[in-house]
Amino acid sequence: MSKEKSFTDQLWDFFCSLKLAIMTLLVLALTSIIGTVIEQNLAQQEYLQKYGMSEGTFRVLDALQFFDMYHSWWFLSLMGLFAVNLICCSIKRLPRIIKIVNEPVLVADDGLFRTFSNREEIVTADSLESVRDKAAALLGKRFAAPVITEQDGKIHLFSQKGAYSRFGVYVTHSSILIIFLGAMIGNVWGYKAYINIVEGSSINQVWPRVGKEPIPIGFDLRCDDFEVTFYDGGGRPKDFTSELVVLKDGQEILKKTIEVNDPLSYGGLTFYQSSYGPAGDPTFKFRVRERATGETVEVSAVQGRHVELPGGRSFAVNQFAPSYDKFGPAAQIHVNSADGTHGNPFILLKNFPEFDERRGGDYIFTLLEHQQRYYTGLQVAKDPGVWVVWLGCLLIVLGSMSAFFLSHRRLWVQIQPLDKGVGVKFGGNAHRNQPAFALFFDELKKELNDALTS
Amino acid sequence: MTSSLFFNITTIAYFAAMVVFILYLTAKNKTIGLVATLVCWAGFAANTVAIGLRWYEAYAMGYEQAPLSNLYESIVFFAWSILLIYLIFDLKYKQRAVGAFVVPFAFAGMIWAQWSLDATIQPLVPALQSNWLTYHVFTCFIGYAAFAMACGVSIMYLIKVGKEEHAAEESPIGGILGMFPSVKILDDLNYKAIMVGFPMLTLGIITGAAWANYAWGTYWSWDPKETWSLIVWFIYAAFLHARFTRGWVGRRAAWLSIFGFAATIFCYLGVNLVLSGLHSYGG
Numbered sequence A: 001m002s003k004e005k006s007f008t009d010q011l012w013d014f015f016c017s018l019k020l021a022i023m024t025l026l027v028l029a030l031t032s033i034i035g036t037v038i039e040q041n042l043a044q045q046e047y048l049q050k051y052g053m054s055e056g057t058f059r060v061l062d063a064l065q066f067f068d069m070y071h072s073w074w075f076l077s078l079m080g081l082f083a084v085n086l087i088c089c090s091i092k093r094l095p096r097i098i099k100i101v102n103e104p105v106l107v108a109d110d111g112l113f114r115t116f117s118n119r120e121e122i123v124t125a126d127s128l129e130s131v132r133d134k135a136a137a138l139l140g141k142r143f144a145a146p147v148i149t150e151q152d153g154k155i156h157l158f159s160q161k162g163a164y165s166r167f168g169v170y171v172t173h174s175s176i177l178i179i180f181l182g183a184m185i186g187n188v189w190g191y192k193a194y195i196n197i198v199e200g201s202s203i204n205q206v207w208p209r210v211g212k213e214p215i216p217i218g219f220d221l222r223c224d225d226f227e228v229t230f231y232d233g234g235g236r237p238k239d240f241t242s243e244l245v246v247l248k249d250g251q252e253i254l255k256k257t258i259e260v261n262d263p264l265s266y267g268g269l270t271f272y273q274s275s276y277g278p279a280g281d282p283t284f285k286f287r288v289r290e291r292a293t294g295e296t297v298e299v300s301a302v303q304g305r306h307v308e309l310p311g312g313r314s315f316a317v318n319q320f321a322p323s324y325d326k327f328g329p330a331a332q333i334h335v336n337s338a339d340g341t342h343g344n345p346f347i348l349l350k351n352f353p354e355f356d357e358r359r360g361g362d363y364i365f366t367l368l369e370h371q372q373r374y375y376t377g378l379q380v381a382k383d384p385g386v387w388v389v390w391l392g393c394l395l396i397v398l399g400s401m402s403a404f405f406l407s408h409r410r411l412w413v414q415i416q417p418l419d420k421g422v423g424v425k426f427g428g429n430a431h432r433n434q435p436a437f438a439l440f441f442d443e444l445k446k447e448l449n450d451a452l453t454s
Numbered sequence B: 001m002t003s004s005l006f007f008n009i010t011t012i013a014y015f016a017a018m019v020v021f022i023l024y025l026t027a028k029n030k031t032i033g034l035v036a037t038l039v040c041w042a043g044f045a046a047n048t049v050a051i052g053l054r055w056y057e058a059y060a061m062g063y064e065q066a067p068l069s070n071l072y073e074s075i076v077f078f079a080w081s082i083l084l085i086y087l088i089f090d091l092k093y094k095q096r097a098v099g100a101f102v103v104p105f106a107f108a109g110m111i112w113a114q115w116s117l118d119a120t121i122q123p124l125v126p127a128l129q130s131n132w133l134t135y136h137v138f139t140c141f142i143g144y145a146a147f148a149m150a151c152g153v154s155i156m157y158l159i160k161v162g163k164e165e166h167a168a169e170e171s172p173i174g175g176i177l178g179m180f181p182s183v184k185i186l187d188d189l190n191y192k193a194i195m196v197g198f199p200m201l202t203l204g205i206i207t208g209a210a211w212a213n214y215a216w217g218t219y220w221s222w223d224p225k226e227t228w229s230l231i232v233w234f235i236y237a238a239f240l241h242a243r244f245t246r247g248w249v250g251r252r253a254a255w256l257s258i259f260g261f262a263a264t265i266f267c268y269l270g271v272n273l274v275l276s277g278l279h280s281y282g283g
């Protein structure tokens, strides 16, 4: 054989090498930082303003695809190199591992014994058969039943445990490829979209994040009700919920109240609660008492529109807050004087009906009811690859657990007749966690000594 | 009895443990080492009680949430995780001196939290109200804590191996370094800690992805926090594979481990304090 390796062999070795794997991992780690420092996918103008970039810098970084780096050709190529590396390395090593598992070395010669760091030699006056039976019994009891081979007048015992843990690493590695595959499926056949549905109405198409044409979803989705609740003491929303109904050909098929962290899934699509907003102006019901006359009326109002009051004056709602500081729902209104000029705005609190009494105005207002129609903002996701990704995740966990915590342990015994008595060689190894195996071996060694020499 | 009392006790206990560990190294007295470990257990117990009480206090205020909702709570939980991992390793490998290099991480966290972080109990925003938060944070933090352990051990390794090479061949190293485990054991402990941390971080990333998918419909969006956890994962994956090629054990492995922990800390704190993104519980 010539020492010069052909170019293809060199290339193959390059793609199989662990050094390449380490380098790729570190380069991936290093380059990934870029996208966490430069915010991704902004508009050109935002980059120029936010980062104080010159046009020139922008063009260079843009050419390097730093503004969408996780989808850039160079980052995807790195990922590709990583996958190829993983595949080549596995292809190269797998046959050897399969051989170790399927065709164990049943007969250990002296050369192999010398490679074991755990070994023992015993000489006993016992007979060959008796030594064989005792050793086999001990291995069977304390470890695993041995395979016995008789060859050239010597007897060989072999036992092993955890042979399949050799495949743990392959499970881990292939799971990474499975996750890649799942991500690709999602990218090709899935999409992300959003939709706003006003309470009481329904939709049958969604708007993709990229692209302009709406996508028909093949069923109707109706929002019957939307509600938002707030934490006491401020405008921090506690929860928002939408009552959704799936309809097909006018038939109600599925009903679910969704909230943040609890979406609705139907027909391969998932609808997530993501935002909300007012649809149209809020409406109110007030009770108004004229201080001078004591006359009381109930009036309805829509925000921003003037409503006549008894006595010729009018009022209008300026603003509404569903949760105003600690006080609950609040409306800010003003009363027009007789000549039509706006008076000073003041606040009504629904939870404190007597509050307006103290203002000392000509009219005393009580906020009785308020109603606000909302639209619910939903994100829509279709990802047929997600199950492949979860499968990969499951395998990566199982695989790395087995790779770290299980090991393939093997024990060999060689029994041969000597001029006087019988010579026994005992040795073994583990492919991982050697210290624990060494302890176990030392114990077993003692027991074997006791069994054979007593 | 409030949680803040127990958090104070925790901080004092970790400080005391540090001091006693240093005393142990200089005095070379086994009993002192045992005392240091017992102080660690006491601090760990106080830390556990404190977190439990805080959980209960939040419930009493009407918030059904695990005490992992803001930076203060996450730091004290991080300290707890470090002690958990350290004490497990101590039970298994009985290398007392390691405490002097691991417990300071927990103490630093506690003192920072006590001194300058907002400890008021706040309600969770809707996006974080999920059991996934608990699984996700728990797995990530056990991983981070194991990496802290690996980092401490690596620092010891680098100190010892440097002295060992300069020392005259015939004289064994005495002094404080004599109390350190051998470089072989330190190297092995580094590997063992990462072997615990790596699967935990893997689980942490997966639970994070599962939660993101459940709540937002995307399991991965290259948000800075996600990306940094992937960076940390890449570094430790490189570490594990480096063990199979010659030339990457020992010194280089120790540096890689320290480097990995620096990235971990950036992932945990730097992203919140320096960068912006989804995980803005730091405020």
Ligand code: HEM
Pocket: A016, A017, A018, A021, A082, A085, A086, A089, A169, A172, A173, A176, A400, A403, A404, A432, B234, B237, B240, B241, B244
């Ligand atoms: C981030 C991606 C990767 C992960 C999570 C991963 C995970 C693992 C794990 C957990 C082990 C077992 C470590 C141990 O026993 O201490 C391992 C071993 C190994 N990995 Fe990877 N790996 C990755 C990428 C790669 C790549 C790209 C290659 C390509 C060459 C590779 C080649 C190997 C080899 C040769 C082993 C040793 C197998 C043995 O024990 O016989 N790995 N990997």
